[in-house]
Amino acid sequence: MLSIIEKIRIPQEKHLQEHMESALNAPLISELFRYKDRYRDDDHDLRNREAKAAMFPVMKKGGGTLYRLCREVQRDLGIPHLRVDYFLSNDTDANATARFSYFSDTAHRIVLNSGLLHGISEKEIRFVIGHELAHLVYGHGLFWRIRNLVYPDFDGMPRFLRGTYDLWRKLGEVSCDRVAMVACGDVEEGMKAQFRLYAGVDMSQFQIGTLNFANTIRDLVDEIPGSTGAGYNTHPISPLRIKALIDFSCSSTWKAIAAGNPLPANDRKLAAWTEEISNRMATAARTGVEHASFDFLIAAGYKIIIADGKASADEYICFLNLLSGYTYWPKDKIDKILKRGKGVSDLLNRSSRFLAKKHPDVARELMWHLIELMLSDKRFNKKELEMLFWLAEKRLKIPHAEVVDAMLKGIETRYAPMMAFTAEIGL
Numbered sequence: 487m488l489s490i491i492e493k494i495r496i497p498q499e500k501h502l503q504e505h506m507e508s509a510l511n512a513p514l515i516s517e518l519f520r521y522k523d524r525y526r527d528d529d530h531d532l533r534n535r536e537a538k539a540a541m542f543p544v545m546k547k548g549g550g551t552l553y554r555l556c557r558e559v560q561r562d563l564g565i566p567h568l569r570v571d572y573f574l575s576n577d578t579d580a581n582a583t584a585r586f587s588y589f590s591d592t593a594h595r596i597v598l599n600s601g602l603l604h605g606i607s608e609k610e611i612r613f614v615i616g617h618e619l620a621h622l623v624y625g626h627g628l629f630w631r632i633r634n635l636v637y638p639d640f641d642g643m644p645r646f647l648r649g650t651y652d653l654w655r656k657l658g659e660v661s662c663d664r665v666a667m668v669a670c671g672d673v674e675e676g677m678k679a680q681f682r683l684y685a686g687v688d689m690s691q692f693q694i695g696t697l698n699f700a701n702t703i704r705d706l707v708d709e710i711p712g713s714t715g716a717g718y719n720t721h722p723i724s725p726l727r728i729k730a731l732i733d734f735s736c737s738s739t740w741k742a743i744a745a746g747n748p749l750p751a752n753d754r755k756l757a758a759w760t761e762e763i764s765n766r767m768a769t770a771a772r773t774g775v776e777h778a779s780f781d782f783l784i785a786a787g788y789k790i791i792i793a794d795g796k797a798s799a800d801e802y803i804c805f806l807n808l809l810s811g812y813t814y815w816p817k818d819k820i821d822k823i824l825k826r827g828k829g830v831s832d833l834l835n836r837s838s839r840f841l842a843k844k845h846p847d848v849a850r851e852l853m854w855h856l857i858e859l860m861l862s863d864k865r866f867n868k869k870e871l872e873m874l875f876w877l878a879e880k881r882l883k884i885p886h887a888e889v890v891d892a893m894l895k896g897i898e899t900r901y902a903p904m905m906a907f908t909a910e911i912g913l
Contacts, residue, residue: 491563491623493749494664494739496760499657502650502815503629509647512632519631520588534571534595541597544572552598555608559615559669565623569593576600580686584618586627594622605688609675616669620662644803646810646817649769653814656722656767660730660760668743673735680731684724703728707766726766733759768814775845778837780812782852784819785834786877790859793873804862808855838881849882853889857896864902 507513537543544553549572556572571593578601585595596618603611621627633651637643643651667676674696681689681699689699706725721727734740737756742749771780787805791797797805802820809816841849856877860870871893878889 490668490743490749491565491620491665494668494734494743495624495661496657496664496764498760498764499654499661500624502654502657503625505815505817506633506647506650506654507629510632510636512629515632515635516588516628523588534593537571537573537595537597541573541575544574544598551608552611555611556596556615559612559619562671563616563619563665563669565619568619568622570619570622571595573597574600574603580683582614582618584621584627586622586625586631588628594627596622602682606682607675607678609670609672610679610682613666613670613676613679617662617666619669620665621658623665624658624661626658626662644807644810646803646806646815649810649814653764653768655720657764659721659727660763663727663731664734667731667734667740671744673740676731676735677728680724680728684728700732703732722763722767726763730760730763733763769810769812770814771812775841775848776812778840778845779848779852780809781833782837782841783809783812783855785830785837786852786856786881787859788820788830789834789873789877790856790870793870794867798863800863801859804859808859834877834881838877842881842883846883850884850888850892853878853882853884853892854896857893858900861896861900866901 543549544556546553549556552574553572556570557566560566560568560570569587569590569592573595575597577599579599580602582596582598582602585597587594596615598611598614602614637647640648640651663676663680666679667673670676670679677696677699678689681694689696703725707729710723710725722730734756737753737759738750739753739756771777787808791801791805805820806816809820813819838849841852853874856874860866860874874893875886875889878884878892879886
């Protein structure tokens with residue numbers, strides 16, 4: 487069953503997590519955390535022991551039905567030996583949380599809030615437990631901790647990482663919802679659990695049928711603006727999250743799981759549905775002018791950063807940050823262009839003609855971005871300056887005097903040559 491848990495995980499979510507772990511040097515940081523947690527105190531299970539004083543421990547003796555359900559879900563998901571301590575919290579929020587442990591002899595921790603459990607069915611509870619167990623199996627909690635150490639303030643993250651991390655968090659919830667559906671084993675009960683998380687009440691309280699609920703969700707997804715789901719948040723907006731679960735329940739993958747058959751090697755419909763939901767959750771260029779701006783920045787930015795030779799690390803990071811306003815993970819596309827350098831001229835010509843003719847105000851904003859990129863390494867030279875003039879005047883049709891004024895303003899606000907000099911000599 488563990489292989490099924492891995493197979494139903496959204497590949498894009500796993501891919502993004504691996505990219506960010508590499509970017510933040512997560513393996514080495516996790517080793518430091520491992521050492522700290524192990525040797526901070528001889529009683530390395532202290533947190534779970536302390537939790538028993540503040541919350542009701544769901545144990546075999548006295549845990550009743552809830553304990554049985556927790557262990558049944560672990561067994562049915564094929565992870566009966568995963569060490570997890572369960573707690574019941576007197577918290578009115580309809581929520582549950584998972585806390586990751588690094589050590590095989592120290593239990594992970596899952597806390598179920600009482601506000602989530604009022605009037606809930608056993609299958610809905612199984613859905614919630616399965617969701618939290620998936621966070622543990624996928625290692626989400628471990629990476630959350632590393633991100634919070636490196637960037638405790640979300641707004642302090644580099645822009646290109648913010649968009650990537652945001653999409654990963656949302657896709658992570660959808661991956662875990664798939665595991666929750668497997669744990670629940672019932673499409674209708676899974677939808678009831680999602681309704682409870684969405685509306686905070688039992689679906690039957692208002693006599694809302696699951697079929698009507700599913701149709702309502704489809705209509706909502708069609709009605710909401712395409713960019714609504716892309717706002718920074720820890721979870722997807724509920725209509726998109728529930729739509730993703732409905733899509734999963736209609737897939738060949740789910741039908742195979744429900745029938746106890748091998749999973750299809752390639753569920754193309756599910757992949758397409760997932761990509762559609764992912765695009766609604768991600769930072770992306772959606773209008774014609776946004777697509778043109780993105781294309782222009784890729785092509786013009788490429789020409790700026792190679793004008794004086796190889797791109798510096800500062801220029802590369804600035805390039806990523808500028809493009810992150812249009813896409814959640816620009817690195818792959820930038821790397822492709824930097825390796826090949828092909829198609830840059832066509833991209834530049836096509837996008838600049840559109841912007842210069844129809845959106846001159848946007849063209850001026852993009853010129854400022856190019857100046858920001860040029861000065862990101864605290865220096866500039868004649869080749870870069872000549873490239874800026876060529877891009878701004880010949881492609882964006884901005885008058886020479888205006889480009890000069892903009893460049894001088896950029897020097898006034900962003901140029902710091904002494905910082906670059908001291909970095910070069912190692913001071």
